[in-house]
Amino acid sequence: MKNSSTDIKAKKQSRLPWKRKDDTLGAILFLSPTLVIFITFILFPVIFSFYLSFHEWNMFSNEATFVGLENYKRMFDSQEFWSVLKNTAVFTFGTVPLNMIVALLVAMALNKHIKGKKFLRTAFFAPVIISPVAAAVIWRWIYDPNYGLLNYGISFFGIDSINWLNDETAAMFALIIMGVWKTFGINMVLFSAGLQGIPETYYEAADIDGAGKWDKFWKITLPMLAPTTFFIMIMSMISSFQVFDLVYVLTSGGPLGSTKVFVFFVYEYAFKYFEMGYASAAAYILFIVLIALTMLQVRYMKNRVHGAF
Amino acid sequence: MNQLKILKLSKSIIKHIVIYALAFVTLVPFIWMILTSLKDMSEIFVYPPQFFPSEFKFENYKLAFEAAPFGRYYFNSLFVAFTVTLGQLITCSMAAFAFARMQFPGRNILFYLFLGTMMIPYNVTMIPSFLVLYWLGWIDTYYALIVPGLASAFGTFLLRQFFITIPKELEEAAFIDGATKLQVLWKIIVPLAKPALATLAIFTFMGVFNDFIWALIVLNSEDMQTVQLGLAIFRDRYLTQWDLLMAGSVTAVLPILIVFFFAQKYFIQGITLSGLKE
Numbered sequence: 326m327k328n329s330s331t332d333i334k335a336k337k338q339s340r341l342p343w344k345r346k347d348d349t350l351g352a353i354l355f356l357s358p359t360l361v362i363f364i365t366f367i368l369f370p371v372i373f374s375f376y377l378s379f380h381e382w383n384m385f386s387n388e389a390t391f392v393g394l395e396n397y398k399r400m401f402d403s404q405e406f407w408s409v410l411k412n413t414a415v416f417t418f419g420t421v422p423l424n425m426i427v428a429l430l431v432a433m434a435l436n437k438h439i440k441g442k443k444f445l446r447t448a449f450f451a452p453v454i455i456s457p458v459a460a461a462v463i464w465r466w467i468y469d470p471n472y473g474l475l476n477y478g479i480s481f482f483g484i485d486s487i488n489w490l491n492d493e494t495a496a497m498f499a500l501i502i503m504g505v506w507k508t509f510g511i512n513m514v515l516f517s518a519g520l521q522g523i524p525e526t527y528y529e530a531a532d533i534d535g536a537g538k539w540d541k542f543w544k545i546t547l548p549m550l551a552p553t554t555f556f557i558m559i560m561s562m563i564s565s566f567q568v569f570d571l572v573y574v575l576t577s578g579g580p581l582g583s584t585k586v587f588v589f590f591v592y593e594y595a596f597k598y599f600e601m602g603y604a605s606a607a608a609y610i611l612f613i614v615l616i617a618l619t620m621l622q623v624r625y626m627k628n629r630v631h632g633a634f
Numbered sequence: 635m636n637q638l639k640i641l642k643l644s645k646s647i648i649k650h651i652v653i654y655a656l657a658f659v660t661l662v663p664f665i666w667m668i669l670t671s672l673k674d675m676s677e678i679f680v681y682p683p684q685f686f687p688s689e690f691k692f693e694n695y696k697l698a699f700e701a702a703p704f705g706r707y708y709f710n711s712l713f714v715a716f717t718v719t720l721g722q723l724i725t726c727s728m729a730a731f732a733f734a735r736m737q738f739p740g741r742n743i744l745f746y747l748f749l750g751t752m753m754i755p756y757n758v759t760m761i762p763s764f765l766v767l768y769w770l771g772w773i774d775t776y777y778a779l780i781v782p783g784l785a786s787a788f789g790t791f792l793l794r795q796f797f798i799t800i801p802k803e804l805e806e807a808a809f810i811d812g813a814t815k816l817q818v819l820w821k822i823i824v825p826l827a828k829p830a831l832a833t834l835a836i837f838t839f840m841g842v843f844n845d846f847i848w849a850l851i852v853l854n855s856e857d858m859q860t861v862q863l864g865l866a867i868f869r870d871r872y873l874t875q876w877d878l879l880m881a882g883s884v885t886a887v888l889p890i891l892i893v894f895f896f897a898q899k900y901f902i903q904g905i906t907l908s909g910l911k912e
Contacts, residue, residue, distance in 0.1 A: 348736035355732040362785035370762035448657040456844035
């Protein structure tokens with residue numbers, strides 16, 4: 326008797342929508358727009374480009390020819406692939422550390438008593454939000470060998486004019502400087518959030534122990550920031566590996582391919598030469614590199630912050 | 635004691651000088667862009683550089699707009715950015731609501747799959763996405779720019795995290811009054827989630843307005859160009875016309891800078907909340 330009355334109660338409740346155990350139909354409706362887009366433009370592409378990477382196809386012919394691992398083999402045998410990989414690595418390892426150092430220093434300065442913080446934060450963040458195309462156009466003018474601002478600036482230090490964008494070494498350097506300028510604002514914001522998460526009491530305790538500024542930085546700030554730092558490092562590497570717009574507009578990959586980066590390589594083979602299979606193979610190599618980096622990140626985060634997800 | 639005070643003060647002054655100098659250096663490209671856009675050509679090609687134009691030549695902007703249909707580019711960019719932003723706000727709120735408030739089998743797995751898609755680099759999906767649009771006959775149309783952007787894992791995740799913090803009691807009252815799920819989402823959740831929606835809107839708008847590679851791939855005709863693509867083409871065509879190029883660049887960054895000025899809080903929030911960048 327008692328049982329059946331609770332049954333009735335449960336039945337009554339289940340008619341009320343928020344108590345209902347199952348909303349499958351509603352969920353399908355609510356998720357369907359997103360699912361359609363994801364299946365078409367993410368799920369299918371991921372599978373199809375994997376398929377394409379084993380085929381030769383120019384997209385206009387009806388059939389793709391199966392070539393096995395030929396695309397990958399051809400890539401590993403080509404000098405262009407290795408030089409593109411090298412350029413991407415140089416760009417990444419040139420940008421990321423410099424970017425992080427500048428970002429951390431600025432974040433630390435802004436964490437102290439400074440007048441006009443809001444203005445400063447806006448100033449440092451402004452390059453992040455503008456379009457890479459416009460940014461690269463501006464920097465081309467700054468890098469101009471004859472009338473550029475940068476050559477004028479370094480002339481005060483007794484440095485001769487540098488033909489920034491037409492010299493193989495200087496062009497990569499120019500790209501790195503612009504890359505740091507364009508993105509350190511993001512990391513500054515992330516470091517700021519990390520710094521605010523360090524309890525003030527740690528520093529107070531250190532003060533009582535008579536610790537100096539340097540000690541506090543090495544023994545409190547840096548260790549406490551480690552998760553943030555690691556996160557920033559991986560995220561910056563991932564986005565540096567995918568740089569395209571800045572390169573396209575600043576140097577177009579030149580001079581002599583010295584700034585041609587990975588995505589540029591994929592773009593050229595896919596949309597200039599229409600070698601869809603070869604380009605897909607290249608895209609997949611990049612995918613593997615980035616997944617490896619992400620896994621590193623996920624593993625580290627799991628060890629650090631249990632149950633954050 | 636007094637000496638200590640002086641020492642502290644001078645340290646603080648030095649700190650201010652250093653940080654403001656760095657801010658100035660960061661802003662130099664912007665300042666230089668604006669100044670150059672207002673100069674006459676005769677004042678641009680001089681060495682050492684002349685900092686201020688002897689006369690502000692606002693005409694450069696008119697000339698730039700005459701040399702290329704920037705007005706048209708602008709319309710295209712704004713139309714696409716607004717449509718994608720609006721679309722994402724709708725699709726992401728709905729998907730987020732399903733993940734935050736609905737019970738259905740496989741919910742968690744599906745949610746993690748959604749999160750997982752954020753790790754897939756653009757370059758892997760780029761080629762087949764282009765092919766899909768090609769097969770649909772959408773290359774060089776607004777559809778190509780808009781449709782693939784009408785859903786976002788980042789947006790769904792951002793909103794879902796916000797929705798789960800909203801107390802359920804409010805909805806329960808509405809359900810008793812006979813409201814449907816859609817009404818609850820629209821009338822109760824959405825108004826409460828304004829900060830999260832604003833963050834998503836700003837990020838999406840900025841991402842779409844600044845996008846370059848996708849527009850480069852799917853557009854051909856002059857009429858369809860976005861501001862960013864138009865600027866890149868303009869640069870190739872008027873290689874040394876730095877007055878017009880800079881006027882064009884100012885035009886291409888201005889809307890975003892204005893949005894940023896008024897909604898800075900949401901930019902910062904978006905980055906810190908998610909730790910993600912677009």
